[in-house]
Amino acid sequence: MAAESGTRARTRRAIVDAAVTLLAGDPTASLGDVATAAGVGRTTVHRYFPERSDLLAAISSDVLDKVEAATERARLDDGPAAEALERLCQEYFELGDGLTLMFDTPQLANWSDWDEETPADRHFLHTVRRGHAEGSIDAELHEEWVRNLVWALLYTAWEHTRTTGTPKHAALTLCLHTLRKAIAP
Amino acid sequence: MAAESGTRARTRRAIVDAAVTLLAGDPTASLGDVATAAGVGRTTVHRYFPERSDLLAAISSDVLDKVEAATERARLDDGPAAEALERLCQEYFELGDGLTLMFDTPQLANWSDWDEETPADRHFLHTVRRGHAEGSIDAELHEEWVRNLVWALLYTAWEHTRTTGTPKHAALTLCLHTLRKAIAP
DNA sequence: CCGTTATGGAACATCAATGCTCCACTCGGC
DNA sequence: GCCGAGTGGAGCATTGATGTTCCATAACGG
Numbered sequence A, B: 001m002a003a004e005s006g007t008r009a010r011t012r013r014a015i016v017d018a019a020v021t022l023l024a025g026d027p028t029a030s031l032g033d034v035a036t037a038a039g040v041g042r043t044t045v046h047r048y049f050p051e052r053s054d055l056l057a058a059i060s061s062d063v064l065d066k067v068e069a070a071t072e073r074a075r076l077d078d079g080p081a082a083e084a085l086e087r088l089c090q091e092y093f094e095l096g097d098g099l100t101l102m103f104d105t106p107q108l109a110n111w112s113d114w115d116e117e118t119p120a121d122r123h124f125l126h127t128v129r130r131g132h133a134e135g136s137i138d139a140e141l142h143e144e145w146v147r148n149l150v151w152a153l154l155y156t157a158w159e160h161t162r163t164t165g166t167p168k169h170a171a172l173t174l175c176l177h178t179l180r181k182a183i184a185p
Numbered sequence C: 001c002c003g004t005t006a007t008g009g010a011a012c013a014t015c016a017a018t019g020c021t022c023c024a025c026t027c028g029g030c
Numbered sequence D: 001g002c003c004g005a006g007t008g009g010a011g012c013a014t015t016g017a018t019g020t021t022c023c024a025t026a027a028c029g030g
Helices: A006-025 A031-038 A042-048 A052-073 A081-093 A097-104 A119-134 A143-164 A168-183 B006-025 B031-038 B042-048 B052-073 B081-093 B097-104 B119-134 B143-164 B168-183
Strands: none
Touching: A006 A031, A006 A042, A006 A052, A006 A097, A031 A042, A031 A052, A052 A081, A052 A097, A052 A119, A081 A119, A081 A143, A081 A168, A097 A143, A119 A143, A143 A168, A143 B143, A143 B168, A168 B143, A168 B168, B006 B031, B006 B042, B006 B052, B006 B097, B031 B042, B031 B052, B052 B081, B052 B097, B052 B119, B081 B119, B081 B143, B081 B168, B097 B143, B119 B143, B143 B168
């Protein structure tokens, strides 16, 4: 909140970004590892985030912000709901490691001020219901299932690029192709 | 391998089973927690598995065995490939915590004698190719993608029961419904 | 160019998980 | 019912992560 000097802001970003990347690969990575990855001394990490939980909270908040921003860019209220979800998928896909982290470390939400219900989440579920009403999304698939499905597909797509070396765009195509067919009525 | 006395075999099972359940929920659970969950002393756990890695190897081997057994029960070579995959999905779904554990702790494979290629995996990929050939599975979806997709759907289904309280059978239905549509040509 | 600001590293205390040992106890199977 | 296999708990050493302090130094910015 309080404006930070340019230097401090930059260092803070470096630490958070490095932590996201590192923790996405190994949620048990030590703070020393994070410091090294960020190109910073362990002492400096502690200066910004006195306790591990402080760092996790910062990460959580950072990723949630990005999710919110991505959700807005997807313009969920424009056009058919099914197409809106595909746009959202593309936006979320760009989140990369942040996505992976949120997917397999849901406890992360607890470290931040997240009450189960973010605006992005509400907007997502609302869009699915709109799809049900207008008939562009299979009515048998509950909102929550569709949300979980989207996250799982995105996670799978990233995993797919890591293990098979498939290029990002190809993985995204597979992901969207699969989603489109899965949610079609 | 060497035949164990009934008592030892039972204790060993209790520890492994408890560990699977516990680690599925929290991969960082301590050996003390595992001992408590298994209803045995921490000393006993060490007697059976001198190091943590020994326990992980045992778990890995145990789960892999169950996967192999489930794969055989699915009779992948009978009938259309798409239907075979649905049967497999139902069998895998029954693995419960073991499934969750393998999904979000892939490193587990390293602790056992797993060379990237289990018979079950080979059989699975082969079945997908059969589906491509006979036209019952969308040819645009590579074998590896379908495999990852199936695991992700199963994981999501379990997650769905945990977070929304949906009954198991309903989650499985959603899972199968989604899979069927996703892999259809 | 100079002073404030930020950093890195060393050193230290703490803590929890682990791995290991010993011994008394009990429970299972003959 | 007896005896040995199997168990549990207390205790102890080790290790790695964490959190904290202090000081010398680097670099940022006016």
